[in-house]
Amino acid sequence: MPGLRETFDCSFSMCRTGIRRCWQFVLCHKPLMLAVKDQYNILCLGLTGSGKSTILAQLVGENTDNIQPTNGFNIKTLPIKGIVVSIKELGGSGRVQNFWNYYFADKNAIMFVIDSAGSDEELQLAKETLKSVLSNARLRGRPCLVLGTHSDISGSKSQQELESLLQNVMQGFKWQVMICSSFDRQLIRKAFETLIDMIAVSGQ
Ligand SMILES: Nc1nc2c(ncn2[C@@H]2O[C@H](COP(=O)(O)OP(=O)(O)OP(=O)(O)O)[C@@H](O)[C@H]2O)c(=O)[nH]1
Ligand SMILES: [Mg+2]
Structure with a gap:
């Protein structure tokens, strides 16, 4: 013993x-x-008028009454879920789209904004644009959250409709679709929190 x-x-x-x-x-x-905890860099893309600047202004509590088309880029930095998140919106006009790929390096994720009340032609164009963005090697493996805006407009597409529109261009990507009005701050915040979770899970 x-x-x-x-x-x-x-x-x-x-x-x-x-x-x-x-x-x-x-x-x-x-x-x-x-x-993991340092800083996340998110790229916010989408056709002109899809609502990118409006959602970012809502997210940081700025006035959304007189937002002009983004003629270059627009950056917002804020803490989300205890992480510093830097979101870079690139203007969606054809002229600015020519320069998008200069900004693809060192991004952790993509928020792609689509006007879910757009015409069939506009939705097709958004789909082709997203496909072209995702084909860039520097974005390989990056999680992508598709945010369908203009849900306050009657006849706008549902989450399921956007999912079936996009599913064949999203193969191989971690992706999710959410729907909101760009004036609904809570839902926008939720969308970014979801994207932060997707980054953490994917290890990007
Ligand atoms: N009803 C409604 N209008 C919206 C919504 N989102 C944006 N808008 C309006 O759409 C217009 C364009 O919005 P922006 O935020 O400038 O769009 P953008 O994607 O930043 O456009 P670019 O900077 O040109 O690429 C503005 O007049 C907004 O008020 C929405 O969810 N519902
Ligand atoms: Mg803008």
Whole structure:
């Protein structure tokens, strides 16, 4: 039978080993933890008039009354789920689209905005544009959240309708469709939180 002294020595040494292992784990995984928590860069794309600037203004609590077409880019940085998130909107006009691919590097995810009340031609054009964006090697593996705006307009497409429109261009991507009005701040916030979760799960 071990004496009190031996039992104490044995417990103390096990405790010390446990503490050392915990400390080694923290030291080994610290870079990973920092990588996850550091900053996420999100690219916000979509045709002109789809509502990109309006959703970003809503997200940060700015006035949305007199938003002009984005003639270049527009950046908003804010904390979401405890992570600093930098969202870069690129204007959707044909002239600005020519420069989109200069901004594809170092992005963690894509928010692609579609006017869900658009005509069939506009929806097809949005689909082709998204397909072309996703074919860029620098965006390979990046999660993509498609945000269908203008849900306040009658006849706008539902989430399921947008999903079936897009599913053949999204193969191989982690993607999700959400629907909102660009004036619904809570839903917009939820969409970005969902995208943050998608980034965390995908490890991008
Ligand atoms: N009814 C309604 N109008 C919206 C919605 N989203 C945007 N709009 C309107 O659509 C117009 C264009 O919105 P923007 O936010 O400028 O669109 P954008 O995607 O930033 O356009 P570009 O910067 O040109 O690429 C504005 O007049 C908005 O008020 C929506 O969900 N519902
Ligand atoms: Mg804009």
